[in-house]
Each structure stands twice: as structure tokens, then as C-alpha cells.
Amino acid sequence: MMEEQPQLIPIIEPTSKSTAGTITLWISILSGAITLILTVVNSYTSNRIKQREDNLKSLEFQLKAKSEDLEQQKANVDRYQWVFSHFSDIEDTDPRKRNFTTSLIRLALSKNEAEQLFNSLQNSEDTLLQTVGQVGIANINSEPIAALVGRLDASTADDRISAFNELKGNYLSSSAAIDLVLNLYTNNRIGSLSPNGVINGLYFLGSTDVNAWTKQQIGQGYQVLLSLKMQRTGQKTKDAIDFFSAQIKRLTSAIPIMG
Numbered sequence: 173m174m175e176e177q178p179q180l181i182p183i184i185e186p187t188s189k190s191t192a193g194t195i196t197l198w199i200s201i202l203s204g205a206i207t208l209i210l211t212v213v214n215s216y217t218s219n220r221i222k223q224r225e226d227n228l229k230s231l232e233f234q235l236k237a238k239s240e241d242l243e244q245q246k247a248n249v250d251r252y253q254w255v256f257s258h259f260s261d262i263e264d265t266d267p268r269k270r271n272f273t274t275s276l277i278r279l280a281l282s283k284n285e286a287e288q289l290f291n292s293l294q295n296s297e298d299t300l301l302q303t304v305g306q307v308g309i310a311n312i313n314s315e316p317i318a319a320l321v322g323r324l325d326a327s328t329a330d331d332r333i334s335a336f337n338e339l340k341g342n343y344l345s346s347s348a349a350i351d352l353v354l355n356l357y358t359n360n361r362i363g364s365l366s367p368n369g370v371i372n373g374l375y376f377l378g379s380t381d382v383n384a385w386t387k388q389q390i391g392q393g394y395q396v397l398l399s400l401k402m403q404r405t406g407q408k409t410k411d412a413i414d415f416f417s418a419q420i421k422r423l424t425s426a427i428p429i430m431g
Contacts, residue, residue: 251280255289262304274308286312314348321352324376325369336372345381350389353377357396367409370400374412378419390423 261273278286286308293305320343323335343349353373356365365373377393385393397420400413 255280262301270304271307274304275311278308278311283312310348314352317343317346317349318352321349321356321373324353324356324372325366329368332368332372336376339376340379344379345384347384347386347389350377350380350384354389354392354396357399362399367406370405371409371412374400374416378412378415380419382419382422385423390420393420393423 255277262270262277277289281289290305290308290312293301294309296302296305317339320335320339323331324339326332326335339349339353353376355361356369356373362370393416397413397417400409400416405413
């Protein structure tokens, strides 16, 4: 009797190569997923940090602006108190003290503040305060001229020539300009003038409209001329003095200094 042979079922075992490939694939998938998650998290975190930094900078800027505003307000109060403390001086009967105080007040205030103050004084019922207001407004209006006059003695030739040409082109009929240039030659200022400054001022004064001069200015100009003639100067300065001297002769013949 023959025994029945058992049927063998073949078992297919996975190869080591296919297993490694599957593992590698899953590792790649997981790595990509992790990288993507980390990228998203990092981006979100960075945006949140940047937003907070921007908010802090904005807050810092606002606090700084408020602090500066408070400092400015404090400075304004200090200036206004200073002006108020000197207010009695502008009512002084001595015109020199009054004018000096008016100039100091102008320096302490901004242009807009000074204009408001002096305009209000002009509308006062007190004639002395009206005069102070008029002087203050006149000083403000002459500030651009004063800047040009100061540049007549500037360190560079271009600046001096530019200032001279602008004065000659726009202010030959300005009594304020004449007054400011004459004041360059006062005893306490002429020593600081360079020869160029002396010459430029004299040529401007010699070119001005004779009708713009006041009697007081003519007298002051005459004294300036006498003072300059007593000094030892170069030929260019002598020529400028002669030019100005001719103007003084025209002025004194039109309006006698004395009488």
C-alpha cells in the first residue's frame, strides 16, 4: 500500500531589498511631513515674534512722542512764565530797556507766538503797549533783512555777493535795511567787521534811495563817515568811503542834519 504524499505549499519570503525600499519610503514620507510641520511652526512663530516686536516698537515710538510732547509743553510753560516775568520791563519809560526786552521776548518765543503777542499789544488801549507791539512786529518783519545784512560779512565771497545783490535788488528803499547796515558801524561792532564787510555795507548805503533815509539815519551816517575817514584803510575801502561820502552829500543837501 502506497502512502499519500502531503502537498507542499510554497512560502514566498520577502526579499531584504524590497523591505529596505519600503522602510526608506516611509522614512522619506515621515521626514517630509516633519519638515513641513516644522516649517509651518517656525513660520508661525517667526511671524508672531515679528508682530510682537513691531507692536513693541510702535508702543515705544508712541511713548517717546508723548514724552517729547510733554517736554515741549513744559518748555513752553517755562518760556511763557519767563516772558510774563519780564512783561513789566516792556512798559518801562526808558526806550533802550524797552526795546532790549522786546528783542529778548522775540528770541524766547516762536515767530507765530511773537506775532500773536505783538499784534495783541498793538490793539491795546495803552499807547505805550501799542508802541511795543509796533516795534515787535517791525522787528519780526525785518528779520529776513537782518539775515542778509549779516551775510555782507560772510566768510565766503559767493555768500557776500549773493547777500549784497539781494539787498540791492529788493531793499534800496527800505529804511529798516538802512538802519541795520548803519548799525554795523557802531563802536562796539565795527571792530569785528572785515574789510569786505565794511566795503559791502558802504556800497549798499551809497546806493539806497535818498527818500528812504530818516533825519536820524542821516546824522548816524554822517558820524560813520567821519569815523571811517579817520582810520587807515586800503584803496578799496577808500573808494567805498568816497562812494558813501557822495551819498551823504546828497542826503545833507536834501535834508540838513541840523535844524
